[in-house]
Each structure stands twice: as structure tokens, then as C-alpha cells.
Amino acid sequence: MSNSFKELEDLKSVSVGIDNDEKGYIDKQCPSEECEFLFKVNNDDWLNIFKDEAVWCPMCRHEAPSDQWFTIAQIEHAQKETLTVVEGLLGKAFSNMTRNFNQGQSKNSFVSISMKYKGSNSRTFTIPAKAAEAMELDIKCEKCHSRFSVLGSAFFCPACGHNSVTQTFSDSLRKIKAKIDNIDVVRKALTTAxxxxxxxxxCRSLQETCISDGVVAFQKLCEGLYEAYGKAPFNAFQRLEQGSELWEKAIKKGYADWLTSDQITKLNILFQKRHLxxxxxGIVDEKYITKSxxxxxxxxxxxxxxxxxxESLLAILKKLSEGLIEGCGVV
Incomplete structure (x- = not known):
């Protein structure tokens, strides 16, 4: 009888595979309960670039060992598969025990005893966890070159924790555009609800925050790029004239090298609107009229x-940022 349960006794662990999506990425999830951000990493990079001792969340930069980044769905799937395998091995063991018992009975015996087992014939093998649908934003870290993908935005590389100022700025512009593109959808939904x-x-508040979001995003981009040349004065890149002068000293080019005079005038008005x-x-004073x-x-x-x-802010900031990034030699 003990041989019937040998396979179950020898079971130390149950291995459950995880499928890649169609692009070769595997699902990961931040283990921080405050975040639980879902993202994907390239499977080859997970094996060859990521380190066991630390992985970082692309959204909140929570740090944890690599074995803590399974998704909630993967864990639930693994638990179900483990239970299925154990049930299957138990069923197989009882079936074997029943068969061995029946085979051991003498056919010439006056009294005939037989055993039947009516149990589950569950699987004794696991099925890999399915991959979620591919995510839309694919990113390659400029520092360690690992590849990952997210929905929405990402601020940090999960393989090395690097914060890319250019990626963050690009994401900020995408968020601003998403806000303005969906104003009518928001208006309709709120009117109904x-x-x-x-x-x-x-909707008016959303539009006004777009100005602030754009100015702050540009300021953070400039501060990050300028670190290679020194420390800029506090909030210098919120002031267009001062920011342009700093870049002229650092890389021999100012905003007029990338923008027309009309674009600089428009950008100055938008920056002053943000300040107001x-x-x-938002109430106009003499200072606004003088400066703008x-x-x-x-x-x-x-x-x-x-x-x-x-739309003007996005177009001008995109053109200006491309010139700055190229001028600073950032790839």
C-alpha cells in the first residue's frame, strides 16, 4: 500500500510555468500593497539582465527580490494548479491501491472481497499561467537596455531603477494630450452622472491643469539634462529668458535656435498664464500684462x-525638448 503513495510522498514542490505574450514579455506586478502596478518585462532580459537581489517597480520604485514579482493572477493560478496536481496524485494513489488490492485476492476463495474507488481523475501535471494581453507602451532603458512595457506611464526601469528624464517628459506630454483629447468624453459622462x-x-479645471503639467514637465526635463553642466538656480527653467541663457552658456544654443519668434512669444504667454x-x-494683474x-x-x-x-503648448515643448536633448548629446 505504501508504494501506491510513493509518488505523492516524493513530491517536494509543484512547478507551474508562466507563458510569454505574443511579443515575448512576461507579466509582473509590484508587491507593494499600496501600488500593485502591473507591467511586463522581456523574458530574455529577465533571465539575462535582471538581478535576483533587486527589481524595481516602474511606477513607485518599490524595491524587492526578483521572486516577489509574481502577479496576483499568477499566484492564484499556481495555487489552483498545485491543488489539482495533489488531488490527481491522491486519486492515482487510491486507484493503484484499489487495483493492487483486487489483484491480490484469490479467485478460489470461498469469500470474495473487492474494492472500488470512485474519486477524481484530476491531472497530475500543471498548465502554465496564461499571459495577459500585450501592453501598449514599450520602453527600453537608456542605461541598462532592458525592455519592459506598461499601460499609461512608467518612471523607473525595473531592472536597474534608473529614472529617465526624457522618458518621464515624454510620458508627461502623452498624459496632457490624453487629457485634452478626452475632454468631451469626460464632459458627456459627468453631465449624465x-x-x-x-x-x-x-473640464475647465482639466484644461487649466494641462498648462501647469506642461510647464512643470519641461522644468524637470531641463533640470535633469542640466545636471551634466552644473546646478541651475531654483526654478530657473520656469522662466524662459533665464533658462535660455543657461543653455546658451552650457551648450552654445538657446531657445531661439529651435523656435521661431512667434513660438517663443506664445510659449511665454502660456508660461505666464500658468504662473497666474x-x-x-487666474485673475489678470499688471505684472501678467507686462511679462506676457x-x-x-x-x-x-x-x-x-x-x-x-x-495643442500649441504640446507642439512647442516637443520641438524645444527635441532640440535640447540633441544639443545635450542624449541618445
């Missing part, structure tokens, strides 16, 4: 941020 008044307040929204609730040169408004009015403003 709440009221027209709340829908308009929310942040510090004066904006003749559309009078003192006491409140500025309006239009979708065209956001």
Missing part, C-alpha cells in the same frame, strides 16, 4: 485656457 455645472467646472493660475487664481505682452486681457479679467492653447 451629475450635472452640466459640475461637468463644466471639471498658480498664484493669482498679452494684449487680449485687461487687469481684473480672468484668463481662459483653450484646447488650442494646450
Amino acid at each position: 451629475s450635472s452640466k455645472d459640475e461637468a463644466e467646472l471639471t 493660475l498658480a498664484h493669482n487664481e 505682452g498679452d494684449s487680449v486681457y485687461k487687469v481684473g479679467q480672468r484668463i481662459v485656457v483653450s484646447p488650442n492653447d494646450i
Whole structure:
């Protein structure tokens, strides 16, 4: 009888495989309960570039050993597969025991005893966890060259923890564009769920935050790129004239080398609008008119941020950032 259970007794662990998606990526999830960010890593890079002692979350930079990055779905699948295998081995053991018992009975015996086992014929092998659908944003770390993919945004490389200022800036522009492209969808949904008044307040706020998001993203990009040349004065890159002068000294090129005079004028107005929204609730004062040169408004009015403003901001910042990145020799 003991031989019937030998396979079960010898079982030390159950190995459950994980399938790649169609691009060769495997699913991972941040083990931090506050984050639980889902992402994917290239399977070859996971084996050859990632280190066992530390992996970083692309969203929050939580750090943990490589064996802690299984997804919740993978863990649940592995638990079910393990239970299935154990049930299968138990069923196989009882079936063998029943067969051996019946074979051991003498056919010439006056009293005939037989045994039947009505149990599960579950699998004794595991099925790999299926991969989730491929994610849309594929990223290659500029430092360690590992490949990973996410939905939305990523701020850190999961293989080395590197924060790419160019990747972060690119993601910021994508988020701003997503906001402005979906304003009508948000307005319609909020009008249905709440009221027209709340829908308009929310959509106006979304448009205005796009200005702030763009200025801050550009400031962070410049600060990151400028580190190779020294430490910039506090908030210098929120001021276009001062920022341009810093770059002229550092790389011999200023904003006028990449932008037309009309684009610089427009960008200055948008930067000043952002300052007004942040510090004066958007109410025009003499300082705004003097610094922006904006003749559309009078003192006491409140500025309006239009979708065209956001589109202009995105286009100008993209052109300016490409020039800066090239000028700094960043690949």
C-alpha cells in the first residue's frame, strides 16, 4: 500500500510555468500593497539582465527580490494548479491501491472481497499561467537596455531603477494630450452622472491643469539634462529668458535656435498664464500684462485656457525638448 503513495510522498514542490505574450514579455506586478502596478518585462532580459537581489517597480520604485514579482493572477493560478496536481496524485494513489488490492485476492476463495474507488481523475501535471494581453507602451532603458512595457506611464526601469528624464517628459506630454483629447468624453459622462455645472467646472479645471503639467514637465526635463553642466538656480527653467541663457552658456544654443519668434512669444504667454493660475487664481494683474505682452486681457479679467492653447503648448515643448536633448548629446 505504501508504494501506491510513493509518488505523492516524493513530491517536494509543484512547478507551474508562466507563458510569454505574443511579443515575448512576461507579466509582473509590484508587491507593494499600496501600488500593485502591473507591467511586463522581456523574458530574455529577465533571465539575462535582471538581478535576483533587486527589481524595481516602474511606477513607485518599490524595491524587492526578483521572486516577489509574481502577479496576483499568477499566484492564484499556481495555487489552483498545485491543488489539482495533489488531488490527481491522491486519486492515482487510491486507484493503484484499489487495483493492487483486487489483484491480490484469490479467485478460489470461498469469500470474495473487492474494492472500488470512485474519486477524481484530476491531472497530475500543471498548465502554465496564461499571459495577459500585450501592453501598449514599450520602453527600453537608456542605461541598462532592458525592455519592459506598461499601460499609461512608467518612471523607473525595473531592472536597474534608473529614472529617465526624457522618458518621464515624454510620458508627461502623452498624459496632457490624453487629457485634452478626452475632454468631451469626460464632459458627456459627468453631465449624465451629475450635472452640466459640475461637468463644466471639471473640464475647465482639466484644461487649466494641462498648462501647469506642461510647464512643470519641461522644468524637470531641463533640470535633469542640466545636471551634466552644473546646478541651475531654483526654478530657473520656469522662466524662459533665464533658462535660455543657461543653455546658451552650457551648450552654445538657446531657445531661439529651435523656435521661431512667434513660438517663443506664445510659449511665454502660456508660461505666464500658468504662473497666474498658480498664484493669482487666474485673475489678470499688471505684472501678467507686462511679462506676457498679452494684449487680449485687461487687469481684473480672468484668463481662459483653450484646447488650442494646450495643442500649441504640446507642439512647442516637443520641438524645444527635441532640440535640447540633441544639443545635450542624449541618445
